[in-house]
Amino acid sequence: MSNLVGRRLQEMAALRASRKHKMVQICSIVALTMLFLYGGLHLIQNNLVFALIDISSGIILSLNLFLLNKKQHSNHATLVLCGILLLQGGMLLFYGGHGAGSLIWIYPIIAAVIFASEFRTGLVLSILFCVIATVTVLFIDPSVVGDLTVSRFLVSLLALCLLCNTSSYYYDQAVNYIQSLYREGIEDLAYMDQLTGLANRWSFESWASEKLEEERDSKTITAMIFLDIDNFKSINDTYGHEVGDKVLQYLSSRLKNNVRNKDRKTEKHDYSIARFAGDEFVLLLYGVNNKQDLENILNRILHLFEDCYQGPEKIGKLAVSLGVALYPEDATNLAELTRCADKAMYSAKHNGKNQFHYYHRKESTIEKKTTLTNVDNVTPLKHRTP
Known part of the structure; x- marks a missing residue:
């Protein structure tokens, strides 16, 4: 139709x-x-x-x-x-x-x-x-x-x-x-994910690349958040892909309604929240005043899904793992920043899920230069389990 x-x-x-x-x-x-x-x-x-x-x-x-x-x-x-x-x-x-x-x-x-x-x-x-x-x-x-x-x-x-x-x-x-x-x-x-109504990966990356340039010399904090639903594969396997789609829509709706996704200056909605792929989502938080405000936002995201998913399947509580990469401290371009946040998210999963981890960059004594750490070596500078 x-x-x-x-x-x-x-x-x-x-x-x-x-x-x-x-x-x-x-x-x-x-x-x-x-x-x-x-x-x-x-x-x-x-x-x-x-x-x-x-x-x-x-x-x-x-x-x-x-x-x-x-x-x-x-x-x-x-x-x-x-x-x-x-x-x-x-x-x-x-x-x-x-x-x-x-x-x-x-x-x-x-x-x-x-x-x-x-x-x-x-x-x-x-x-x-x-x-x-x-x-x-x-x-x-x-x-x-x-x-x-x-x-x-x-x-x-x-x-x-x-x-x-x-x-x-x-x-x-x-x-x-x-x-x-x-x-x-x-x-x-062209710009929106048809299942969730969020920005798609292409529109997010196009918008975020320009936004990072705007925030390069900003005194506020800019952070890339990589979000993944914990145990989503088991939800799909147990209840079917149709229920899995409803869970994605539910999560997307909660994110849109509880995380700022419009520019404070223009009051226009942006593409700062996007479905990246499958059950993976990305958020670009900008204009955050300090680290404490950032962690308050991260904790709020973790607590968004504490209520049981309202559906006939009685799935129960949903949990998410978050990876956080800071710009420009962890990476100076969008591709590297996304990789850093992705690695931090996997660290959060490997350390118990339902928490957030910051990405950690360390000095390699062998190569004598700064390198991105592997997933297994990502250090959780901060994590939180609700």
Whole structure:
């Protein structure tokens, strides 16, 4: 069902471009027909100036339509079409009583300009034409309206512009809303883990790399936390993967609701909590004032899951092991920092689980340089068992 909705949203998100392309095509074909038709009539009646203008406009519009079908880009094509249509509308307005045209053609011309353009473009062009028409019939030459009264012509023209622009506005709003839904869906697929709703590994690493650079010279503490559910394999083996998925969702929800995951400065949610792989999660804590505040957060995470998991399977209490690596003391880049936190997490597991360990870096007397310790040699500078 979600795949079907996604496909429909994708189709509707592309609706604006396809509609505009088709509108420009249809209006161009109709305008071409009328231009060459009236160009021929003007030739027969020896109105050479009007014939030249109509035929020249038809040739330009033909080239415009050819380029539109070849390149599939309608922005320039729309402007050319609107320019020719407004030129014809102006000729009808000023010379309608002296040629083969009729003032009634102004109405479909204005409607075509509005619907073939983006809302704002159509609004500006239609208002500009209405102003010119009003000035013309009120102050320059009221006789151009022919059998129509001035008031009837102006009211009908303004009413047409109002209706067409209103329709174009609500259509534009609807398409914008559909496109925003589509963009949000694409963002969720690209950046979020579909099972837990947390950030996925890719989005976390992209965000965290930039965040570490921001925090490099900060006076506060920045820490990478690697979290793993204790005995999760036995939960999957005993109750099945469906229950295992529910446990992951439960843990994710508790983390999101109890650990800060938005920037204090911007108040926008970030990607600081992520599902790394399987039952492994990572958190990047930044802006922590001191070590005691950090340990308070770590203890709070350990105690988040003391209550029994609420489900018909009666799994009981969940326990987690945490590995902590400090930036830039333990590592100066994200990959190494993640490795350090991972090693510290395994140390916490090997030393009894349900606790946190800091990563410990020690000096190698053989190589005479600082090296990362193996998992078995990670020293628990601090651990806590609830």
